[in-house]
Amino acid sequence: MKPWRAIAGGVQVALRVTPRGGRDAIDGIETLSDGRSVLKLRVRAVADGGEANRAVTELLAKSLGVPKAAVQLTSGATARLKQVAISGDPVALDQTLRALTAAHKPMRKS
Known part of the structure; x- marks a missing residue:
């Protein structure tokens, strides 16, 4: 299950952010213990x-x-779990997000 969905004028994305992570990077998709993907x-x-x-x-x-x-x-301004809205063509954004996450194997968090 992907952590983003199309909305009017773009996509909504669920994130799990690690501050002070040593580098700026997208590390793929993770499934939380409650079944949500981020x-x-x-x-x-x-x-x-x-x-x-x-x-x-x-x-x-x-x-x-x-x-x-x-x-x-x-x-989620003060939390690790955040939601962002990204404006643009939903189809193009979906394709780009798929390409960015394709190299990473989905993880499951216990």
Whole structure:
């Protein structure tokens, strides 16, 4: 199950973010213990003053080839589990997300 879904004007993506993760990267898809799927991200930024959230939006924008303004945090500003809305063509965004996560084997978190 993919952690994103098409919405009007883009996609909604469920994330699990690791701040101070040593590098900025998309680490694939993870299935949480409750069965939900999330896109795993790690960022170098610390979770202080919104720095990690800014790093997350910048990483997603760069990886998906959209402007930074197209990535909006919709929930989870102070949590590891977040939701973002990404504006753009839902079909193109879906294809790009599939390509970004294809190299990573899905993980299951206990």
